[in-house]
Amino acid sequence: MLEESREELMRFMLLFSRQGKLRLQKWYLATSDKERKKMVRELMQVVLARKPKMCSFLEWRDLKVVYKRYASLYFCCAIEGQDNELITLELIHRYVELLDKYFGSVCELDIIFNFEKAYFILDEFLMGGDVQDTSKKSVLKAIEQADLLQEEDESPRSVLEEMGLA
Amino acid sequence: MGTQCTGTGSWPNCSTSTCWATPPTLDSDLSQGIQPVQGLALCTLSTMGSAEMCRDLAPEVEKLLLQPSPYVRKKAILTAVHMIRKVPELSSVFLPPCVHLLHERHHGKAVGLPILCFSSVDRRIENRMGTPAHRRRVAHTHRHTRNRLSCPWPPPFTSPTLTPGILLGTITLITELCERSPAALKHFRKVVPQLVQILRTLVTTGYSTEHSISGVSDPFLQVQILRLLRILGRNHEESSETMNDLLAQVATNTDTSRNAGNAVLFETVLTIMDIHSAAGLRVLAVNILGRFLLNSDRNIRYVALTSLLRLVQSDHSAVQRHRPTVVDCLQETDASLSRRALELSLALVNSSNVRAMMQELQAFLESCPPDLRADCASGILLAAERFAPTKRWHIDTILHVLTTAGTHVRDDAVANLTQLIGGAQELHAYSVRRLYNALAEDISQQPLVQVAAWCIGEYGDLLLEGNCEEIEPLQVDEEEVLALLEKVLQSHMSLPATRGYALTALMKLSTRLQGDNNRIRQVVSIYRSCLDVELQQRAVEYDTLFRKYDHMRAAILEKMPLVERDGPQADEEAKQSKEAAQLSEAAPAPTESQASQLLDLLDLLDRASGDAQHPPPLDPSPGGALVYLLDLPCAPPPPAPIPDLKVFEREGVQLNLSFIRPPENPALLLITITATNSSEGDVTNFICQAAVPKSLQLQLQAPSGNTVPARGGLPITQLFRILNPNKAPLRLKLRLTYNHFHQSVQEIFEVNNLPVESWQ
Numbered sequence: 056m057l058e059e060s061r062e063e064l065m066r067f068m069l070l071f072s073r074q075g076k077l078r079l080q081k082w083y084l085a086t087s088d089k090e091r092k093k094m095v096r097e098l099m100q101v102v103l104a105r106k107p108k109m110c111s112f113l114e115w116r117d118l119k120v121v122y123k124r125y126a127s128l129y130f131c132c133a134i135e136g137q138d139n140e141l142i143t144l145e146l147i148h149r150y151v152e153l154l155d156k157y158f159g160s161v162c163e164l165d166i167i168f169n170f171e172k173a174y175f176i177l178d179e180f181l182m183g184g185d186v187q188d189t190s191k192k193s194v195l196k197a198i199e200q201a202d203l204l205q206e207e208d209e210s211p212r213s214v215l216e217e218m219g220l221a
Numbered sequence: 222m223g224t225q226c227t228g229t230g231s232w233p234n235c236s237t238s239t240c241w242a243t244p245p246t247l248d249s250d251l252s253q254g255i256q257p258v259q260g261l262a263l264c265t266l267s268t269m270g271s272a273e274m275c276r277d278l279a280p281e282v283e284k285l286l287l288q289p290s291p292y293v294r295k296k297a298i299l300t301a302v303h304m305i306r307k308v309p310e311l312s313s314v315f316l317p318p319c320v321h322l323l324h325e326r327h328h329g330k331a332v333g334l335p336i337l338c339f340s341s342v343d344r345r346i347e348n349r350m351g352t353p354a355h356r357r358r359v360a361h362t363h364r365h366t367r368n369r370l371s372c373p374w375p376p377p378f379t380s381p382t383l384t385p386g387i388l389l390g391t392i393t394l395i396t397e398l399c400e401r402s403p404a405a406l407k408h409f410r411k412v413v414p415q416l417v418q419i420l421r422t423l424v425t426t427g428y429s430t431e432h433s434i435s436g437v438s439d440p441f442l443q444v445q446i447l448r449l450l451r452i453l454g455r456n457h458e459e460s461s462e463t464m465n466d467l468l469a470q471v472a473t474n475t476d477t478s479r480n481a482g483n484a485v486l487f488e489t490v491l492t493i494m495d496i497h498s499a500a501g502l503r504v505l506a507v508n509i510l511g512r513f514l515l516n517s518d519r520n521i522r523y524v525a526l527t528s529l530l531r532l533v534q535s536d537h538s539a540v541q542r543h544r545p546t547v548v549d550c551l552q553e554t555d556a557s558l559s560r561r562a563l564e565l566s567l568a569l570v571n572s573s574n575v576r577a578m579m580q581e582l583q584a585f586l587e588s589c590p591p592d593l594r595a596d597c598a599s600g601i602l603l604a605a606e607r608f609a610p611t612k613r614w615h616i617d618t619i620l621h622v623l624t625t626a627g628t629h630v631r632d633d634a635v636a637n638l639t640q641l642i643g644g645a646q647e648l649h650a651y652s653v654r655r656l657y658n659a660l661a662e663d664i665s666q667q668p669l670v671q672v673a674a675w676c677i678g679e680y681g682d683l684l685l686e687g688n689c690e691e692i693e694p695l696q697v698d699e700e701e702v703l704a705l706l707e708k709v710l711q712s713h714m715s716l717p718a719t720r721g722y723a724l725t726a727l728m729k730l731s732t733r734l735q736g737d738n739n740r741i742r743q744v745v746s747i748y749r750s751c752l753d754v755e756l757q758q759r760a761v762e763y764d765t766l767f768r769k770y771d772h773m774r775a776a777i778l779e780k781m782p783l784v785e786r787d788g789p790q791a792d793e794e795a796k797q798s799k800e801a802a803q804l805s806e807a808a809p810a811p812t813e814s815q816a817s818q819l820l821d822l823l824d825l826l827d828r829a830s831g832d833a834q835h836p837p838p839l840d841p842s843p844g845g846a847l848v849y850l851l852d853l854p855c856a857p858p859p860p861a862p863i864p865d866l867k868v869f870e871r872e873g874v875q876l877n878l879s880f881i882r883p884p885e886n887p888a889l890l891l892i893t894i895t896a897t898n899s900s901e902g903d904v905t906n907f908i909c910q911a912a913v914p915k916s917l918q919l920q921l922q923a924p925s926g927n928t929v930p931a932r933g934g935l936p937i938t939q940l941f942r943i944l945n946p947n948k949a950p951l952r953l954k955l956r957l958t959y960n961h962f963h964q965s966v967q968e969i970f971e972v973n974n975l976p977v978e979s980w981q
Contacts, residue, residue, distance in 0.1 A: 064306075081268075083268070085269070085271075108519075108554065108555065109519070109556075109557065110519040110520045110522075110523045110555055110557060110558060111519075111520050112523055112524075112557070113557060114557075139444060139484060139487055139488050139491070140520070140523075140524060141480055141483055141484035141520065141521070141524060142440065142441065142444045142484040142485075142487075142488065144480060144484070144520065145434060145440060145441070145480060145481055145484055146441070148480075149434075178264050178268075182263075182264060182267050182268075182296060182299040182300070182303075183267040183268065183299055183300070183303040183306075185299055185302060185390075185393045186389060186441045186445075187295055187296065187386060187389075187390065188295060188386035188389070189389060189432050189439050189441045189442055190386070190432050191431060192431045193386065193431075197260075197292065200257065201257055204257055
């Protein structure tokens with residue numbers, strides 16, 4: 056087993072508003088609920104206390120946190136390992152672009168009311184913390200297809216039918 | 222089932238019971254051939270897959286890796302990455318497909334496959350035996366896809382050689398494999414030329430616009446390839462050499478106007494730093510970082526400072542060239558940046574630039590934010606110690622630090638400075654004058670006051686002489702000096718230790734000054750009834766000196782000899798205290814340097830152990846006499862087991878110590894503490910801390926738990942390792958905190974009756 060420090064693994068990604076309301080959380084490393092709540096609370100405090108002119112990187116516990124503020128939302132990624140914060144910034148930006156393309160001029164309300172779509176988009180873009188596809192088009196295409204699939208499903212069915220028993 | 226997968230996909234918590242229920246569904250989802258469902262199943266697996274799930278589903282994922290559709294394949298690859306992270310043994314499973322994937326990229330088979338996939342899926346759908354509802358749903362999906370014959374799910378990439386999503390995933394998978402398994406690392410070193418080629422193509426001929434970000438082709442892919450190259454080239458000459466040209470090319474050709482380009486450039490620099498690169502390349506890397514420092518973007522300056530800090534040890538001269546820029550960064554308003562700049566500046570100080578750097582750092586100290594002051598002050602003092610060109614410069618520097626940031630310096634700064642001044646005989650007059658001036662201006666900075674008081678006490682005669690070449694002549698009156706010291710004594714800003722210094726200084730002046738000592742005697746007798754015990758004791762002693770032992774006063778209060786740094790303080794203590802011990806009934810007074818009176822756990826033990834003047838007599842080893850008599854060659858007898866010791870008992874909670882002295886290491890003592898509970902209530906949050914005298918080393922290992930259930934439940938055990946090479950007497954102080962019967966209990970006690978065999 057190699058002993059060198061792990062290369063980049065994204066631990067989690069958080070979206071929260073300026074008032075400290077969590078809008079999205081995606082965890083790429085299994086942690087207990089209690090631990091998560093604690094981490095979210097602490098991290099939010101630290102990030103919200105930063106002044107606007109400060110740089111986007113900070114060190115928190117043993118992780119590096121890359122955050123960027125878009126309008127009223129803070130996008131926060133915690134990465135470990137010794138490297139490239141700049142590409143994580145690009146990653147955050149790419150995610151925001153995807154949301155923007157999908158929702159059309161995305162704002163916080165879109166994410167609040169369509170949070171499951173936000174999660175879908177994130178899951179199409181990142182898997183296990185790694186970028187799946189670097190082309191915006193193909194990610195958006197995949198989401199479109201998934202949407203179509205869901206729409207067809209909209210016809211009401213009884214519970215038994217759902218379970219495949221009728 | 223698709224929606225079920227979606228549901229679980231957003232509960233990324235492995236410990237819920239859903240996890241146990243999902244593998245069978247996941248299994249069928251993975252194998253049924255409908256891509257969106259497979260995609261979702263893979264997503265679920267990679268987010269919440271526990272180790273068991275990964276092991277069970279590895280074969281399925283492996284099959285999907287070689288499946289024609291790029292959509293599923295790229296997800297399968299990244300799921301494999303997660304699986305390897307969870308279960309490293311699966312590396313062997315995923316290594317062969319990896320090789321295949323990488324090779325495939327260059328034969329352009331990617332294009333035809335999606336069409337194949339489409340038709341085979343079609344057939345599978347017709348044969349499917351599912352519920353009508355399910356089939357209806359599935360047929361809907363394929364109605365849409367069937368209509369888009371030219372565009373199966375999702376549209377294939379038309380590039381003949383590279384399918385980026387899969388390439389990116391493959392590189393990530395290979396990176397993970399190489400990190401986990403040395404065999405994989407060795408294997409993949411062979412593909413370094415291939416990777417170099419891929420990256421070169423990316424950089425030079427560019428890519429489709431949909432993958433580029435602000436003019437840089439596919440920065441995510443570039444960064445990933447560079448990362449892999451870093452791992453492959455680390456500690457391997459040959460691979461590193463193959464990469465050199467490419468790295469130089471990337472470093473020079475990347476457009477740096479936007480963040481994406483800088484991200485790639487940064488990754489290149491990191492790679493260059495880590496592999497065996499040519500010297501010219503390393504200098505190039507440092508220069509790139511230097512350029513980053515001048516960038517207007519704060520984030521880029523931050524990464525530059527962090528990386529330069531890592532490089533400063535290995536490429537010191539290259540980083541030195543950027544010293545002016547680094548020093549400029551000290552002026553940053555962002556605290557995290559200025560902290561980094563401070564660390565880097567301190568690391569860059571060397572004997573040739575020390576004066577200039579110190580000037581800058583001292584200017585910084587005056588204006589820096591409070592949380593950086595302590596670090597800056599101690600950094601300056603350390604650097605001054607290492608590189609001081611002259612003693613006078615050194616004293617000046619320390620003085621300046623004390624006046625600017627006196628409250629933030631470390632405790633031993635006082636000791637160091639007195640040591641330094643004491644050793645520089647030619648500078649006594651100079652130091653005492655400067656310190657007197659500083660003291661006269663401001664008596665609030667405690668370390669400064671302490672040093673000044675000490676100095677005035679020691680060299681008061683020089684102060685009054687009036688002439689010193691290095692400073693303007695200063696006429697100081699005896700009365701002024703005494704008044705100043707009295708002011709220090711009376712000031713509410715002075716700490717008890719500081720007052721101790723001042724009182725002793727006054728005493729010393731009684732022999733240094735010409736005038737009569739009435740004023741001093743008065744002050745000393747006032748403090749005989751001081752509330753502070755320490756001061757009172759000193760005052761009483763000094764008063765006794767005046768009254769009964771006046772003939773000895775001069776001898777006792779003469780100038781102190783130079784103290785050995787780091788040596789035992791014992792001899793100077795002995796000099797002062799031996800006489801005092803004969804004079805008064807009280808215990809000997811501690812020396813100047815022992816300023817703090819904190820009754821710490823350790824302090825208590827240390828002071829007390831200092832009393833033990835002679836080593837205890839050694840007992841003869843137990844079986845020794847017998848061996849001698851019998852005169853037979855035999856192995857040394859095993860040491861007799863040391864009896865256990867019960868050290869604590871309270872309301873049914875008991876603590877026992879058991880001792881082991883391993884024969885192969887005579888200095889080592891292993892103590893196991895066992896906490897048992899015979900009461901009716903549980904003991905929770907049990908924490909045990911220990912302290913030993915300073916001459917021993919203690920290491921606590923993690924306890925077996927922190928709860929002892931009631932009525933004889935499983936006890937907690939914890940192991941202490943104590944190293945005692947000098948066979949000093951063992952003393953052990955324990956601090957227990959726990960919750961019992963809904964009350965929190967804290968106990969601090971010293972262990973008595975430690976068996977002699979535990980330390981001899």
